[in-house]
Amino acid sequence: MSITTFRVWRGERGTGAFVDYTTDITEGMVVLDAMHQVQAENANDLAIRWNCKAGKCGSCSAEINGRPKLMCMTRMDELPANEPVTVEPMRAFPHVRDLVTDVSWNFEAKKSVKKFKPRAPDAPDGTWRMDQVDVDRVQEFRKCIECFLCQDVCHVLRDHQMHDAFVGPRHLVYAAALEMHPLDTEDRTRDLKDAHAIGLCNITKCCTTVCPEHIAITDNAIIPLKERVVDEFYDPFMKLVRLVRGQST
Amino acid sequence: MEFVQFHPTGMVWPPSVKGILVTEGVRGEGGVLRNKDGKRFMFDDIPDNYKSQTADSEEEGWRYTQGDKSARRPPELLTRDHVARCIQREVREGRGSPHGGVFLDIAWIKERIPKGAEHIRKKLPSMYHQFMQLANIDITAVPMEVGPTTHYIMGGIRVDGDSQMSNVPGLFAAGECAAGLHGANRLGGNSLSDLLVFGKRAGEHAAAFAKGHGATRMAPADADAAVAAALEPFARGGSPEAPYAIQHELQGTMQKLVGIVREEGEMRTALAAVDALRARSRTVGVHGNREYNPGWHTALDLNHLMTVSEAITRAAIERKESRGGHFRDDYPDKDPAYATFNIVLRKGTDGKMQLERRTIPPMPGELKAIIEEQKS
Numbered sequence: 001m002s003i004t005t006f007r008v009w010r011g012e013r014g015t016g017a018f019v020d021y022t023t024d025i026t027e028g029m030v031v032l033d034a035m036h037q038v039q040a041e042n043a044n045d046l047a048i049r050w051n052c053k054a055g056k057c058g059s060c061s062a063e064i065n066g067r068p069k070l071m072c073m074t075r076m077d078e079l080p081a082n083e084p085v086t087v088e089p090m091r092a093f094p095h096v097r098d099l100v101t102d103v104s105w106n107f108e109a110k111k112s113v114k115k116f117k118p119r120a121p122d123a124p125d126g127t128w129r130m131d132q133v134d135v136d137r138v139q140e141f142r143k144c145i146e147c148f149l150c151q152d153v154c155h156v157l158r159d160h161q162m163h164d165a166f167v168g169p170r171h172l173v174y175a176a177a178l179e180m181h182p183l184d185t186e187d188r189t190r191d192l193k194d195a196h197a198i199g200l201c202n203i204t205k206c207c208t209t210v211c212p213e214h215i216a217i218t219d220n221a222i223i224p225l226k227e228r229v230v231d232e233f234y235d236p237f238m239k240l241v242r243l244v245r246g247q248s249t
Numbered sequence: 250m251e252f253v254q255f256h257p258t259g260m261v262w263p264p265s266v267k268g269i270l271v272t273e274g275v276r277g278e279g280g281v282l283r284n285k286d287g288k289r290f291m292f293d294d295i296p297d298n299y300k301s302q303t304a305d306s307e308e309e310g311w312r313y314t315q316g317d318k319s320a321r322r323p324p325e326l327l328t329r330d331h332v333a334r335c336i337q338r339e340v341r342e343g344r345g346s347p348h349g350g351v352f353l354d355i356a357w358i359k360e361r362i363p364k365g366a367e368h369i370r371k372k373l374p375s376m377y378h379q380f381m382q383l384a385n386i387d388i389t390a391v392p393m394e395v396g397p398t399t400h401y402i403m404g405g406i407r408v409d410g411d412s413q414m415s416n417v418p419g420l421f422a423a424g425e426c427a428a429g430l431h432g433a434n435r436l437g438g439n440s441l442s443d444l445l446v447f448g449k450r451a452g453e454h455a456a457a458f459a460k461g462h463g464a465t466r467m468a469p470a471d472a473d474a475a476v477a478a479a480l481e482p483f484a485r486g487g488s489p490e491a492p493y494a495i496q497h498e499l500q501g502t503m504q505k506l507v508g509i510v511r512e513e514g515e516m517r518t519a520l521a522a523v524d525a526l527r528a529r530s531r532t533v534g535v536h537g538n539r540e541y542n543p544g545w546h547t548a549l550d551l552n553h554l555m556t557v558s559e560a561i562t563r564a565a566i567e568r569k570e571s572r573g574g575h576f577r578d579d580y581p582d583k584d585p586a587y588a589t590f591n592i593v594l595r596k597g598t599d600g601k602m603q604l605e606r607r608t609i610p611p612m613p614g615e616l617k618a619i620i621e622e623q624k625s
Contacts, residue, residue, distance in 0.1 A: 012540065028263020028384065040493040044544025045537030054269045054379065072265070073382060097541040 004076070006034060008046070009088035014095045018086065019043075025076050031087065032060050032071035035099070047098035055212055058147030062099050063088045068149040068210045090152040103148050109167045112195055113175050117186040134182035141177035141221060143213040146170065150207035150217060156200045167196040169207035169217050176221035179228070193229045198222065250404035250557070250594060251564035252433045252574040255509050257332035259398025261350035266383045268398040271353065271376060273437070275393075276325040278372050279314040280355040281307075282336065283392070284344035290351075291324035294335055299327055311361065330434060330509075330574055333397035337509050340396065350396030356389055365389070397509055401440070403431045403574060404564070407593060413451035419458055419465070423451035429591075433573025480539075482548040488534030492547035495530050499523070499554055507562050512578045516566050523562065527555040556602075563604055564592040 004025045007018040021038045032050055039046045050060040053072045060071040065079065065086055079085055093101040122129045150169040156162050167175075175192060178184050192198045205218045215221070231238070258271040276282075284290050295303050303324050304310035310323025325332065336351050346352050355373070359365030366389035370377050373388070380386040380393060405428035406415050413421045424444050431439060482492075506519035530551035535544040570584035571577050590606040597603040612620075 026264070028265060030265040030383075033265045039543065040491070040497075044491055044493065044535055044547075045542045047541040047543060053265065055382070075383075075385075100541055 002081070004034070005084040006038060007084050007086040008035070008038065008043075008099070010043075010046070010098050012095070012097045016095075016098075018088075020084070029076045030072055031062075031064055031069075031074045031076065031079075031085070034076065034085075035071060035087065047096070047100045049100045056145060058145035061090055061147045061149050061152065063090060063152070068152045070147055070149070070212050073212055090148070092152040092154070092158040093148070105163055106146070106148055106151060106168075106170065109163070109171055110174060112167065112191070113171055113178065114186050114188050114191060116178055116181065116184055118183040119185050128183055130182045134180075138177045138180050138182075140215055141173050141180075143215055144170065144173055145213060147212060149210045149212065153206045153210045154201075155204070155206070162197075162200065165197045166200045169201070169222065171196065172198060172201070172225060173215060173217055173221045176225055179225065189228050189232045192225055193233055198226055198229055201226070250402070250428075250560040251568050251592065252403035252572075253399065253561065254329060254401040254403065254435055254574040255333040255397040256400035257329055257336055257397050258353055258395040260379075260384070261346070261394050261396040262348035263384055266379075269379070269383075270398070270400075271379075271393060271395050272373070273326075275353060275355050275373060275376055276323070277314060278355060278369075279311060279358045279361075280325070280353050281310075281323070281357065282325050282332075282395075283352045283354055284339045285346060285352075286344060288344075289324075290339050290344070291327070291332065291335055294331075294338075295324050295327065296331060303327065328434070329400075330576065333509050334576060336395075336397055345396075346394045348394050350394040352392035353395045354392035356391060359389070399504075401425060401435055402561075403433060403435055404428045404561070411450065412454040413447055414454060414458070419455075419462065421451040421455045421458075423447040433575060479549060482533055482535040482545060485532065485534035486536050488532055490529055490533045492530075492533045492535065492544055492551060495526055495533060495551055496547055496554065499526050499551075499558060502526070503558050503561070507558075507565055510576055510578050511565050513566060516562050519562050520559065520566075523555055523558050527552075530555060559602055560594045563594060563602060567592050567604055567606075 002025055003022050006021050006023065008021060010016050010019045021042050023034055023037045023041060025034060032048075032053060035046065035048055039048065048060065048071075050072065051057040052059070055070055055073040058070070061068065062071050063069070063086075064071065064074050068090065071087070076085075087099065089095055089099045089101045090103075093103050093105065096102050118128070121127055148170060150173075151157055154168050156166045157168050172192075175188055175196070178186065179188055201218075201222055203218050203223065207217045208215070208219070211217055256270055258273070258275070259268045260266045260271060281289055282291050289307065292307075302321055304313060304321045307323075309320045310325070312320035313322045339345055339351050340349055344351075355369055356365075358369070362368050369389045377388055380388045386393065402425060405426045406420075406422040407429070408415050408422050408427050410429070413423050413427065415422055424447070425440065427447065430443050430447070502519055502522045506515040506522070530548075533548045533551065535542065535548050537544065539545065565575060565577075568575055568587060569577065569580045570587045571581050572583050572587065588609075590608050593605045593607045595603050595605070
């Protein structure tokens, strides 16, 4: 089809520079194919993390022409023709090498979300009964493949580096999946307010924009959780009621 | 090691998605396989032992997919190995699709079902998106192109069925890398239960083994030798042999000569080719350093890829019959004499691969009883 130039970030632990490679792009190729071709032809040691090539494993996250994307799902024919394509690692996480970053912070942050705590079984045989509508509501959140592109694009993490204070959109989606689960009995509202700092999200919807699974992160997960926090901690009427009852806020 | 399962329907185009599975569900919902002439070729070759269970008209097959219990299944839903071979035959004989597969058509059901496109999107959402996003193909409007793709290996590391330990003390295996559980052809869904049951056993026995044994002792000289061998590809940085090129050649060789349909002469050619590639793999050079270096990893993997390829080929030559995932053009029938032993391969004292026919022990009484119970 055409010879295309790729401007690929090469380097280790935060240091590095763009290196130009050219390779032949044929019909139907995605950026990951191009990177593999570069790896095979010119740069055997080019570090890439990838696995399924079908947008299901969430491993090949990178920034393509400055936008967080899965390399395996970015078709070459959707990028501007006759222009170099830049490919660089996610910038919100510690750099390891070339296109690979260390995303392990996410797995630690996830542990801070209280686990699923189901109510006692509804039937003597240990099973539950749920309404389909309640099941359907959380299905969307379960589509998450943990590519962490939403974390990468989130300005709280990316620009302000507040990884210690804020769990990020991925884990708010995870919390929403648990909070809205019809069987769950755990209360995560105080954690959402304090430990997870949901208030830091100012709903710019960048996370929703980059989600390869098209989860409506802001509208369906974060905003309903913010509403729960507001209902519990910032509702002036309830504050008054609690004050009268002598409860703490 | 000779038993390799091919899934009949993987995507064949575009190149980026070659091999990604197209679920059996597409055929289950009424999807049909056609060659370039539009012919439903699966009706041409229905094995005798399946004739009584298979639809003899397109009409009956359609009724089966729509839940009619009195109808028999369409030939598209015959066993994976058979469908894969039929597709390969169409392609080899020049009746394939433009990108080397055949057509899998689910769009045609619109003739039968009102709001067919919506029905397809609802029943097969992930397939609809997979083709839409990766191939720009709307499966509710046009057929998919599919072909057989390597899916699973029934062979593997020989382990004790209870502890999952191999004959290397302290080395445990479970799942696809272990051998023995799935016979000559794994059935759909059995991999997950394999992992749950034998993964648990392997973990428990490995933990007990670790507790009961101290740290392994290794002579420093052996460790040094292993390190030196692993680092050799860096020393050959200027070598014209690159790891990926050899890997691709090996893939091509095995696909072509020891693939879905096998034949003695071709496999002998493959053995020689693997030998030649192994010699070349010992001269590959890599650049860069030891951290996250896929080129180096591939260089180290090559040796193992050669071992596995040789083991598959030798076992496949030895098994002069067709059974399960192993099909020989020169021995197309099942031979009961081959049902009594497994083919075990090991490294001999001379470093060469040794092959042994090992008699399969009789089935324990309690298992026999279960099978009899299921039959009645």
